[in-house]
Amino acid sequence: MPESFVHLHVHTEYSLLDGAVRISELIAKAVKLKMPAVAMTDHGNLYGCIDFYQAAKKAGIKPIIGCELYVAPKEKELRKEVPGFKNNYHLTVLAKNETGFKNLSKIVSRAHLDGQYYKPRTDRRDLEDYREGLIVLSGCLNSEINESIRGGQIDHARSTLEWFKERWEDDFYLELHDHLNGDVAEAQRKCSVQLLEWSKEYNIKPVAANDVHFLDRSDHAAHDVMICIGTGKMVFDENRMKYSEEVYLKTPKEMHKIFRHVPQALWSTLEIADKVDIKIKLDSTSSEKYPQFEAPDGSPRADYFRRQCHAGLEVRFGEKAREPELQERLEYEMGIMEKMGFLSYFLIVWDFIKWAKDNGIPVGPGRGSAAGSLVAYALGITDCDPLRFSLIFERFLNPERISPPDIDVDFCQTRRPEVIEYVRRKYGERCVSHIITFGTLGAKSVIRDCGRVLGMSYGDTDRVAKMIPTELNIDLASAKRKNPDLKAAIESDKAVAALYETAEKLEGLTRGVGIHAAGIVIGSHDLSDFLPLTRGNADEVVTQLAMSPLTELGMLKMDLLGLKTLTVIDDAVKLIHRHTPDFRIADLPLDDKPSFELLS
Structure with a gap:
């Protein structure tokens, strides 16, 4: 019988600055x-x-x-x-x-x-x-x-x-x-x-x-450096955490x-x-984990949704709302949303945007493909008339390809937390969560970290780090190809070569966690029934899964962005109201020629 074995105790890079296994x-x-x-x-x-x-x-x-x-x-x-x-x-x-x-x-x-x-x-x-x-x-x-x-x-x-x-x-x-x-x-x-x-x-x-804790025996030295990065020690320190070279x-x-x-x-x-026989249901098109919006008047969800859409159309267009073009477009969109099972999604978004506006919180006019939806415009989710600007609904929701809608909503930066707190109160403390992000050891930072714990002088380490081109997503291999000075330093200086070799082994490993700037997740009940949770530095509930795995699990994700621009505009409007109480920013013409001349 051939020798066989299964490793049952393995630490990946998600044992932060302790495991080095990708x-x-x-x-x-x-x-x-x-x-x-x-x-x-x-x-x-x-x-x-x-x-x-x-x-x-x-x-x-x-x-x-x-x-x-x-x-x-x-x-x-x-x-x-x-x-x-x-x-x-x-x-x-x-x-x-x-x-x-x-x-x-x-x-x-x-x-x-x-x-x-x-x-x-x-x-x-x-x-x-x-x-x-x-x-x-x-x-x-x-x-x-x-x-x-x-x-x-x-x-x-x-x-x-x-x-x-x-x-x-x-x-x-x-x-x-x-x-x-x-x-x-x-x-x-x-x-x-x-x-x-x-x-x-x-x-x-x-x-x-x-x-x-690492993949191959040859990774031991680099792993040891990583442990020093995580513990703030130097490799030559005697009294520090050390792993056996056997834990590969x-x-x-x-x-x-x-x-x-x-x-x-x-x-x-x-x-x-x-x-072991684990089967995790991964379906990014499913809405079964979404919270179900309950109509305040107890009516069926579909009826309530349609009533809100028609009422919103009347507000937006007045008597023109009865024109066939608008009615047909609205009916078409509502039918697709109902067929795809996303009525709760739209009502949830409508509800927290309505609450924000009712409480004087500035909300952006719309972002991305959602601006192509007449339903979104009628519900006040966006403030952009898709017919006026000939925007295409199918870029937002395509009946030929079932995928969850994605509505990004901008709020005043200083009052965004109030909206999130409203959502948390409405759906439950453990049913709403921020989304985790992972920081990695980037090209420049890993050079600096490795140089520090290896005992290189700040000047020598800084010199090598500055040889790495300042480009988005640059890696050490690309830096070596692009900068002849870096290549020459690696080939001529043993200390630089050792630094580069160690840094290259650690580059890209997960270093720490953060919180997504905009994303939140809302579940039909306690999110820990679906996925693991943690807490952020401010004690907020945070998912242990990043954006992509959450999508695969079919979780309802919302992007609630805090926009400084909206805060500045709101402050400006308040100043204008001191002298012109009736001023409304929505009344400003979008085709004012002098304004465009000023900008040009």
Whole structure:
């Protein structure tokens, strides 16, 4: 039988400045090594789960979505030290199926939203409440069981093991690591001796893992530099975090050699992979996760929508609203919107724009293809008459290609938060969320970061960084091709060559998270039922998935942009009202020749 193995403990670049594995390269290597499956288990988050799932499926590899959770010693809400315990313990948890994925998302969300104390922590209560569909591995050296073994607290380690065994039965495994040399490997072997005794006593299968943090052994030095970037240390500092050079994605042959004395630990990786069967429904055209707009008068949604459209047309056009051209265009658009199932979408947008205008919040006249919709104009979503300007509705909604509408709405920059707060109050605190963004190590910044932690002088590092052309999306390889001075410096100076080589390995890795300037998500109910959530620096709820995965999941996304221009215009209008109370900016002619002459 050929040697086979599945890595079940892998940290990608979404273990920020700790894991250096790119998802695409992880999947490519798993294919090359003929592995039937591979896991992703980042520290406390599920940032990359959809990208990982799609990449693995496309390559014919079974995706195992997991997370290395931080588990609080007591209740996760207890934000203080607990004598005799660490602030958190590591635990490897894998989703076995769709239910497991939803429960893992729920656990991770609750950890971020309610359990933040140095790290986003879960607790035994949540683990028990959301245990269905999950597989649990006992964890690395930082797990509660292993920490207790190392500290001589054997009774506590045993009781912890029994707690997991009682709840997960055959879906609980004892995780074994062996990094071959050094103090860490010695501690791992000490724990493994005890774990293997309990494996026999409790009939709990062992499972081998390697706590992967980088792809190949040759990546160790670059990964070490990345750790220094994340921790603010220098590579020559003695007392700092260091990883073994063994924590790379080893081949099945290498893992079999290490664990040849425990063949069951190797077989268990395949057994777990066989148990896993995750199917995540990805459909960007679906509206089933959208909140359903309820008419204030209790009437059917379609009737209410049509009444608002016709009433709005009367406001916009007066008696002309009855003209066949307008009626036919309105009926055509309403029919398409109803057929495509997006009535709630339009009513939701109409509602928060109406609320903003009713409360004196400046709203932009319209942006993008939505300006081609007569319905949008009638509802007051836009202030641009599509017939007057011969705008095409199908650029906005094409009946031949079902895709969700995309309406970007501009609000006064200073009052945008009021609109978001209104939406949150209307649909629910946990039903509305900002959208996460990911910052990466760019060409110039990675040179500066690497130079700093490698101990190069500021002047030398700055000189190299300034050789990189100031171009959008420039990368180091392109910079070397475009700038002969940079190429010459790399070829003639060993320090610059080492800097460039290290920086090139780290370039593009995810460095940190932020919040999308405009995007929010609205769900039909608690968003953590659909996807993992976190909190921003201002304590706001934020998705753990970026814009593209949210689209794939079929989530309702809205772009509510805060525009300084609207704020300036509003301030100007208020000043004008001091002398001309009846002034309305909407009355200004768009074809005023003197104005255009002034601008030219």
